[in-house]
Amino acid sequence: MIQLTNITKVYGKKKKQTTALSELNLHVKKGEIFGVIGHSGAGKSTLIRCINLLERPTDGEVWVGGVELTQLGKKELQQHRGKIGMIFQHFNLLSSATVYDNIAFPLTLRGTAKHEIKRKVDELIHLVGLQEHQSKYPAQLSGGQKQRVGIARALANDPDVLLCDEATSALDPQTTDSILSLLLDINKRFNLTIMLITHEMHVIQSICDRVGVIHDGGIVEVGPVTEVFLKPKHPITKEFVNRDSIGGDDMKLSELRSGQQWTRLVKITYLGAKTYESTLSQVVRETGVDFAILQGEISTIKDTPYGKMTVALKGTDEAVQRTILMLKEHDLDVEVME
């Protein structure tokens, strides 16, 4: 749905150049929620603005829905932008227009007939649950309500893609969750492709299917959220995972070791249906090994349950080896810690 090829964006001229994005490649599939996470200054804002060409990349191709936007003239680009909805951290609503008029705004840009606008706006106001507020002005609304108006407005033209620029960063945790579930609902209901950028792991964990980690103007790691979060490879990804303690903050090995005579320390990670199986107890019963869970977390990423725990095994070398082998045979991910 969205294909970015070798995107480079350089700001400034000659001596004072700063490179925001360098030869970045990214692919977002139709119907998925793709999240990009990164620190401020990593280039996320520039990245999402390059998709609808609010920022024109210095080099590279931007494809949305099979159209190369970077090749379009001004008129055609304006046409195509209608099919790319966008919501913002600071909502960016017209302060001089009511909720109704704000949602109608993108339709009026296209000269849509009055009765058609009314039909569409009524439908959207209902979708985002703001029926009682349609004659209010943005200043009279709470942050969450403003973002709902923003979402309704972004959907007015039946877009193929929705871009979310830090859409929940200005909201409190509770409101954030309600906005996220609204986005998830929209994604499922209309099979709408959503690309969001954020610095909050929580956002990615709640609704994203796949995630890309951006650092220094490039995507350093990309994949399904479960994979990237449970088995982070790049240091920046690890930093995000550990900071927000998703999948558990790793305790220092020395702390785990202190005064204990364990044969082996292993880190076990599992996903999906396996979360509910009694694999560990079955295996140790068979091998006669004792175990202690030193640290663990069982939770969900989007709809997928997962578990991640550090387990100490005690027994003969041979029995412990066999335990590890059997756990692996049961398709658990086992990592032996030295």
Place this chain on the structure above:
Amino acid sequence: MDFSAIDWTEMWQATKDTLLMLGFSTLFTIIIGLPLGVVLYIFSKSNSIVLKFIYRVLSLIVNIIRSVPFIILIVALIPVTRAIMGVSTGVEGTIPPLVIAAAPFFARLVETSLREVDRGVIEASYAMGATTMQVVRKVLLPESLPGLIAGMTITVVTLVSYTAMSGMVGGGGLGDLAIRYGYYRYELEIMIIAVACMVVLVQILQMLGDRLVIYFSRK
């Protein structure tokens, strides 16, 4: 003090002249100043080197006109006024210099108001596929309406004091009356009444402007 000697017919005529000058000059100031202000704003934000250059030139012209004292402008513009209006004196002869002096002033105020419009809202509009004209009509102007009205109020009040100088070309009006009788002939009574009328006029205009600003403010 003897207010009985005041010729009220003349006072009424002067009031009418002032209102007439104000009305027409305000109208044309908006017609010229508003688009000029929008153009200044758009060109100053443009990435095009040509438009940026045009902005500099326009900006320079606006500054020059604003630096020339109105009394000099009114005399210097006599040929221009005659070309436009057919005459260079009277109420008609005052309107072109008033407009030429006030329009650039108002244009600057418009430009400043437009700069106040949230950048994010403009960006969002472009993201929705708006053209620059649509952004001006549907975003910039409505969003800055309170600021524009405030700017208009300041301009009209400035115009009131400018009309006082219209006596130079026989324009008449309250200010002219005050200068001719009070300043040149020491007829204090007429001056006081004429100035009082202007004070009342300015108060009414300012109050009206403030009311409108409040009425249109949504923030």
